[in-house]
Amino acid sequence: MTEKRHTFWRDVVKYRTMLIMISPAVLLVLLFSYVPMAGIVIAFKQFKYTGGVFGSPWVGLDNFKFFFQSGDAWRVTRNTALYNIGFLVLGNLLQIAAAVLLFEVGGKWFRKIIQSALFLPYFISWVVVGSIAYNFFSYDVGAINNVLASLGMERIDIYNTPAYWPYILVFFHTWKLLGYGTVMYLAAITSIDTEMYEAAEMDGANVFQRIMKVTVPNLTPTFIILALLAVGNIFRGDFGSRLSRRRKRSARTIR
Known part of the structure; x- marks a missing residue:
């Protein structure tokens, strides 16, 4: 397990330039594709503007x-x-x-x-x-x-x-x-x-x-x-x- 962990960090250091280049794209995908998925709970709520998505009551x-x-x-x-x-x-x-x-x-x-x-x-x-x-x-x-x-x-x-x-x-x-x-x-x-x-x-x-x-x-x-x-x-x-x-x-x- 320790060897795999060391290998992982060596790869991170070795390919740090490519990881830095790809990080903006990964960040955009996380922000605009995965984070909004939390809003799926609205399908199980009676949405009210005063309470918002997470403050509205559950209706199953x-x-x-x-x-x-x-x-x-x-x-x-x-x-x-x-x-x-x-x-x-x-x-x-x-x-x-x-x-x-x-x-x-x-x-x-x-x-x-x-x-x-x-x-x-x-x-x-x-x-x-x-x-x-x-x-x-x-x-x-x-x-x-x-x-x-x-x-x-x-x-x-x-x-x-x-x-x-x-x-x-x-x-x-x-x-x-x-x-x-x-x-x-x-x-x-x-x-x-x-x-x-x-x-x-x-x-x-x-x-x-x-x-x-x-x-x-x-x-x-x-x-x-x-x-x-x-x-x-x-x-x-x-x-x-x-x-x-x-x-x-x-x-x-x-x-």
Whole structure:
């Protein structure tokens, strides 16, 4: 046991430079990924603003009972799964298509400009994205309704109509993450051995055939990794707002 302890500290001293370099990343993961996990206790409490997360009274499994008895459990779970499946399928298809087009298009500066333009929305906050959606689809001040009004057409209440929101959510989510995924797939494409493209070209394959026979199969590992990472987002659906509204309605009915 003593020898193992001495070996451990010798390794710490030996690799101290690398440990110092990695320590900020470890610290960020601990602060933003592990420390917030303590907030999971809120699922077993009746949250009150005056008491906070840890000062609110315990209710055990009452919140889960309310969720499954509310009648929204199946609908909320289904919508969350369907939204994320749409994000995953459509997002990855467009990201692969954009990466392939950027790789095939000639012109180094043109490629960099398009890549930067695609990647820019990734850094925009979701709050800003919500403001953009409001300014596009609002009934009174939305850009689309202003155009319709200027053309003598009737305004459409897009923003307050639930039927439009599945398409709006999928569009903005895909638009925001398009650049990030494109960069990932583009990096994977550039790592493909150029001899494979040269061999395909010598065999008479055209551009489309090279893409389907060489590029796409080599992107499969990257697609699987990104898909697995995206599956975790299915469990990040926000059920709170809908359930809180329903709980308030139930409380008013009881009173």
